[in-house]
Amino acid sequence: MTSIKLEYPQDPYGLILERLTSIVEDELSNTDPVSITTMCEFCLRPGEVFDNDGVIWVDSYKYSNHICKTCNLFSEQLPNALGNERGSIGYKLSSFKSGFLALPMDNAMPVELWLGGKYLDRINLKGGFKIIDRSGNQAKYDLCERIGEYSVITEISLRREMFLRHIRLSDSNNTYLSTETGSIRLNKAEFQALKNAFISEDFTNKELLDAVTTINAYKTGSIGSLHARTQELFGRLSQETRLALGNITDPASLMFMLAGLKAGLLKEEVK
Numbered sequence: 001m002t003s004i005k006l007e008y009p010q011d012p013y014g015l016i017l018e019r020l021t022s023i024v025e026d027e028l029s030n031t032d033p034v035s036i037t038t039m040c041e042f043c044l045r046p047g048e049v050f051d052n053d054g055v056i057w058v059d060s061y062k063y064s065n066h067i068c069k070t071c072n073l074f075s076e077q078l079p080n081a082l083g084n085e086r087g088s089i090g091y092k093l094s095s096f097k098s099g100f101l102a103l104p105m106d107n108a109m110p111v112e113l114w115l116g117g118k119y120l121d122r123i124n125l126k127g128g129f130k131i132i133d134r135s136g137n138q139a140k141y142d143l144c145e146r147i148g149e150y151s152v153i154t155e156i157s158l159r160r161e162m163f164l165r166h167i168r169l170s171d172s173n174n175t176y177l178s179t180e181t182g183s184i185r186l187n188k189a190e191f192q193a194l195k196n197a198f199i200s201e202d203f204t205n206k207e208l209l210d211a212v213t214t215i216n217a218y219k220t221g222s223i224g225s226l227h228a229r230t231q232e233l234f235g236r237l238s239q240e241t242r243l244a245l246g247n248i249t250d251p252a253s254l255m256f257m258l259a260g261l262k263a264g265l266l267k268e269e270v271k
């Protein structure tokens with residue numbers, strides 16, 4: 001029988017396990033092993049792809065979750081690596097309302113945690129993760145600018161059992177970003193073409209924001225091609241921009257890039 005197990009470093013879950021365990025090993029408390037013969041209850045991977053090697057994690061409802069060791073890393077409190085959320089309660093990798101965990105292609109570089117400003121007062125900046133002060137659309141822009149630099153990127157949110165289902169390995173041309181609803185493919189050439197086209201348009205800030213709103217509405221089907229706003233916008237966009245937009249066929253990918261460009265291409269207002 002052929003094994004369906006992926007070998008390191010082709011297995012993104014194995015990569016996360018290896019890179020993060022070296023940071024947080026001392027504070028892992030769920031060390032009672034359990035053989036998982038069906039599937040991990042969080043990432044839903046079948047046990048045979050991780051050698052059936054799991055742990056039991058008891059949640060606040062006293063329910064015993066059978067999970068793989070990669071998912072366990074997102075369930076444990078990590079007061080040393082991440083600091084305390086309140087009192088003596090340590091942050092988990094799923095304590096943050098939004099953020100990204102990013103593993104550089106170069107395994108000698110530190111694992112990055114991208115978080116918004118409100119967490120930066122309490123998070124441990126010297127706990128082994130490289131904390132990047134980025135969130136929202138600016139983070140999206142910077143992630144698009146760094147396509148090719150990371151092997152694994154996942155959104156981190158309170159719903160670990162969702163974002164842990166969609167983890168994929170990225171390559172030098174594409175970032176596969178795991179989110180709660182799926183994996184978004186961000187292609188380097190597509191993003192750069194769209195960015196350069198937008199720069200050539202020389203939008204004012206208001207025009208930029210209006211254009212993104214209209215494109216979003218059109219691409220998600222809330223306004224049609226004959227709507228006045230669609231007609232007006234596509235009538236004024238250059239062919240370069242229309243081509244760049246048309247080349248990005250995945251709506252989730254386009255929405256992500258446009259959100260990033262809203263932050264990345266804002267001009268300093270002349271007062």
Ligand SMILES: [Zn+2]
Nearest residue numbers: 040043068071
């Ligand atoms: Zn799992």
